[in-house]
Amino acid sequence: MESVFICASDALEEGGKGVRFPVTAGSDEATGFVIRFGGQVHGYLNRCAHVPIELDWAPGEFLESSGLYIMCSTHGAVYEPESGYCAGGPCKGSRLRKLIVEEAEGQVRWYPDDYVTAVIA
Numbered sequence: 001m002e003s004v005f006i007c008a009s010d011a012l013e014e015g016g017k018g019v020r021f022p023v024t025a026g027s028d029e030a031t032g033f034v035i036r037f038g039g040q041v042h043g044y045l046n047r048c049a050h051v052p053i054e055l056d057w058a059p060g061e062f063l064e065s066s067g068l069y070i071m072c073s074t075h076g077a078v079y080e081p082e083s084g085y086c087a088g089g090p091c092k093g094s095r096l097r098k099l100i101v102e103e104a105e106g107q108v109r110w111y112p113d114d115y116v117t118a119v120i121a
Helices: none
Strands: 004-008 019-025 028-037 040-045 086-088 098-104 107-111 116-118
Touching (some): 028 098
Antiparallel strands (some): 028 040
């Protein structure tokens, strides 16, 4: 499948704001996001594993105050940025849906899969 350009690499700072992008999840309009953590870019479907609502409390604000976890702004569930594993909260033991992302030549790109696909304009 063709990759989709998300952002320039320098748009993602270690432990900083994420970049949101439109996706289709199943038949629903949704968003995905990418963050930089541990020197790597990680991408996820922007949906809490507890209830399917967006995680960020303001656009691109996914990490909690320590910068160590992705946090659901509604339920306070915390997720490990490298794996999407829920380390605490109402969905403990569940995971965020990981997206396949790649960083190369100063660009961050996403590879749609069978469930999370690109928005067709």
